[in-house]
Amino acid sequence: MNSWLAQHQAACGRAVRRLLAAPLNTLLSLLVIGIALTIPAFGYLVLDSLRQLGHGAAGAQQVSVFMQLDASKKDVSEIEARLQAAAPGRWRFVPRDEALARLKGNEGMAEIVASLPRNPLPDAFVVEPPNPAPEALEVLKKEISGWPRVEHVQLDSAWVRRFDAFIRIGRLALGMLAAVFAAGLVAVTFNTIRLQVLGHAAEIEVARMIGATDAFISRPFHYFGALQGAAGGLLAALLVALGLALLAAPVGELAALYGAQFALRTPGLAEVAALVGCGGLLGWLGGQLSVHLSLRQFD
Known part of the structure; x- marks a missing residue:
């Protein structure tokens, strides 16, 4: 058990060092991942705020x-x-x-x-x-x-039905958009880790010659993808919070002109954890696919 933990700790440390070794490339990758996660997350919070507004509107439930x-x-x-x-x-x-x-x-x-x-x-x-x-x-x-x-x-349920249909369409469109961006995130991670694997081709060949298994060789790259995706998810949460903070005052003024009170909901701990976890999972998936196909080419 201690040996297993030590191997994973060493693999995670190597992944962190590889991220820090190329700060510019890492920053650009994080920006791509963060933007890919920001748009669906921002749309989700806006739709959720609109849903709460519709349910709390005076007369909507009377x-x-x-x-x-x-x-x-x-x-x-x-x-x-x-x-x-x-x-x-x-x-x-x-x-x-x-x-x-x-x-x-x-x-x-x-x-x-x-x-x-x-x-x-x-x-x-x-x-x-x-x-x-x-x-x-x-x-x-x-x-x-x-x-x-x-x-x-x-x-007066006609507008309630229209509003409910609008929310359902928005969620469907948001789900499709999220799926597209998730595929793009996996592709970005796939390409990044593929370059990492090719850059360490000689090291991988030597490790195989001395008996290293594919799982041992792949582990640092898996951690690399997961850490990169998780960091991108955290960046996405910050971008969403910043965007909502910038829109808070104009949206409040617009709602006041119509005699209503409306505020965009900011991401909570659950949403931040979901973004980080989703980014880490997609990054790990991209790394898994990239390393698996790259090692097959070495074979």
């Missing part, structure tokens, strides 16, 4: 239940009991007098409301279901519509 104009307090109590039994999430009762007072408080509506002979607004319930999926909202709307003394159930 179902308005309007009673009939002649509904009595007993009818309202029955609907309250049904809502408690159904447990559709949070809900609140809006009396018709309160709704009229709110309408009267709107600019330019006071004179119009004063001219009305009676209150034309019904009692209503505003329901905020826990599941914001458009399909779940439609099921809830259909269920409440069948309750007694319910005149109308309003659900």
Whole structure:
């Protein structure tokens, strides 16, 4: 066990020395890997922020239940009991007098409301279901519509469906883009390590002559690819955080102009770890393929 650990430690040390031996080449490779990982990661965080904005938008998760104009307090109590039994999430009762007072408080509506002979607004319930999926909202709307003394159930889910479709398309496009960049990252690592193998061809031949196995010869190159990819992932996390920080103020000002509060989500520890791990895995894969094919050519 100690011998196995010592071999891996020595291989990792050799990989680090090879990275430091050519700083310019290493820097350029890290930039390529970092940019390849930055674009999908940046798109993921932007889409996730938009998804949270859509789910948290006022009215996006609300179902308005309007009673009939002649509904009595007993009818309202029955609907309250049904809502408690159904447990559709949070809900609140809006009396018709309160709704009229709110309408009267709107600019330019006071004179119009004063001219009305009676209150034309019904009692209503505003329901905020826990599941914001458009399909779940439609099921809830259909269920409440069948309750007694319910005149109308309003659900403005058209834009929610469009927004949900936009997020799904964005995720699909982002996944395809990530796959393309992942293939490019593997190709970059493959080419870099292939040059490393060719540069140490004489050393590899001597090692084979004295009985070194292919696993022993390949191990430093595998670590080289993994370390290079992991460092590129860390650089990508820094670039994403920097880009989001630069966009934070303009995006906040734009949202304020529309009377909303919106902030782009910065990468957390989980996202940083995922970028580093993904970069390391892809770098290791590129190194594995490159060394395997190169050693076959030596054979």
